[in-house]
Each structure stands twice: as structure tokens, then as C-alpha cells.
Amino acid sequence: MKIAVFxxxxxxxxxxFIEAAEHFGQTMTRLGHDLVFGGGNVGLMGCVADAVLASGGKAYGVIxxxxxxxxxxxQGLTRLDVVKSMHERKARMADLADAFVALPGGPGTMDEIFEAWTWGQLGYHHKPCALYNVNGYYDELLSLIGKMFSSGFLKQEYADxxxxxxxxxALIARLENYQPPIQKWH
Structure with a gap:
């Protein structure tokens, strides 16, 4: 699989946070998966890419x-695609990826994983979306997702x-065995 990491x-x-990003990159490579990511050399995204490359894996960047x-x-990626805009970046990453995983990050990370999740709900793809919940980083977001469900804005199968x-x-094993729900408005 090519796993898009946001x-x-x-x-x-x-x-x-750095240790978890490095461990995730090493683990994906050890399990035979490639990285698709934002193409940057900074922050956690640079850490994941460095770990994948140092472990002998393939890293595909889109910047x-x-x-x-x-x-x-x-520098030194398996391939780096240069695009015009952030919209093109997200679309290209979605085309390349077989799965989407969010590690800790800010608003851009939330934008990317929420868009991938929404596209999955609508049936634009049937790829898994995941949160790597490092030290409870996503606990409050999971509470919000629960609130979306309890308030009638999200069906349980889409929350799940x-x-x-x-x-x-464990995360990668679940990506490998993912079965999508029936698409919304089928």
C-alpha cells in the first residue's frame, strides 16, 4: 500500500511527537508499505520521510x-511531484494513496484528513482513513466526532x-483489513 500521511x-x-513519527515511518517500511506525503523537509512530515528513507522504503512527495x-x-525522495496549489497537492496525494493516516498536526492536517474522510463517506473513494492517536493527541477530536453523532450530524457507520x-x-493492520461502509446516498 501507499499510505498518505498527514x-x-x-x-x-x-x-x-518526533519519536512517534519516526516509529510510524519505520513500521510502515518494515511492513512493506510506501509513504505519500506533502513533500516537505520540515516538522513531523520530514521526520516520517527521513525514517522511511533510512529504513529503505519509498517516499513520494507532493509539494x-x-x-x-x-x-x-x-531532497532524496523516491519521487517529488511539484504542483501549482494546495488543492492540486491534496488531489494528487489522494490519487497516489491507498490509505490516509493523520499523525499529530495543526489545521492543515485536520483539513487533509477530514477531506479524505468526507470523500470516503460520499463514495469518491473506498480507502481507509485513520488517526494515529499519539499520547491521546486526538482524544478531544474523538469527543467532537461523538458529539456529531449524538447531535444527528453523523451516522454511526461513518463515525466508525x-x-x-x-x-x-495495530493501525496498519486495520488499514490492511479495512472494509468500507455502504456509501452515503447510494
Whole structure:
């Protein structure tokens, strides 16, 4: 599988964020999976890519011209696609990926995983979406998803689409065995 990883362009303020990103990259490679990511050399995204490459894996980056021009592109990737905009970046990553995983990150990470999840609900793809819940990072988001369900804005089968795990091995096993729900408005 090619796993799209969405995560922070910053490393966060706790060492365990970097350790988790590196461990995730090493684990995906050990289990035979490739990385699709935002193409940057900074933050957690750079850590994941470095770990994949150091472990002998393949890393496919997709970066907008404006970020490449600020010298933020990761060097030494298996392939780096340069696109015009963030919209093109997300679409290209979605085309390349067989699964989507969010590690800790900020608004961009949320945008990316929520868009992938929404597309899955609508049947635009049948790929798994997951949260790597490092040290409970996504606990409040999971509470919000529960509130969406209890308030009538989200059906249980679509809430259940989001895989949540605290260990990379368990998360990847669930990606490998994912069965999508019936698409919304079929």
C-alpha cells in the first residue's frame, strides 16, 4: 500500500511527537508499505520521510511550487511531484494513496484528513482513513466526532470509518483489513 500521511510541518513541543513519527515511518517500511506525503523537509512530515528513507522504503512527495521555492522540499525522495496549489497537492496525494493516516498536526492536517474522510463517506473513494492517536493527541477530536453523532450530524457507520489506534502496527493492520461502509446516498 501507499499510505498518505498527514502531519505537522512543525515537530510539536514534546519529543514523543518526533519519536512517534519516526516509529510510524519505520513500521510502515518494515511492513512493506510506501509513504505519500506533502513533500516537505520540515516538522513531523520530514521526520516520517527521513525514517522511511533510512529504513529503505519509498517516499513520494507532493509539494506546491510556492513551498518548493522557499526551499522546503525534501531532497532524496523516491519521487517529488511539484504542483501549482494546495488543492492540486491534496488531489494528487489522494490519487497516489491507498490509505490516509493523520499523525499529530495543526489545521492543515485536520483539513487533509477530514477531506479524505468526507470523500470516503460520499463514495469518491473506498480507502481507509485513520488517526494515529499519539499520547491521546486526538482524544478531544474523538469527543467532537461523538458529539456529531449524538447531535444527528453523523451516522454511526461513518463515525466508525475512522480507524483510531495508538500503535502503528495495530493501525496498519486495520488499514490492511479495512472494509468500507455502504456509501452515503447510494
Amino acid at each position: 502531519c505537522g510541518s512543525s515537530p510539536g513541543n514534546k519529543p514523543y 506546491p511550487e510556492s513551498l518548493r521555492d522557499r526551499e522546503l522540499a525534501h 470509518m475512522v480507524i483510531v489506534e495508538q500503535e502503528p502496527e
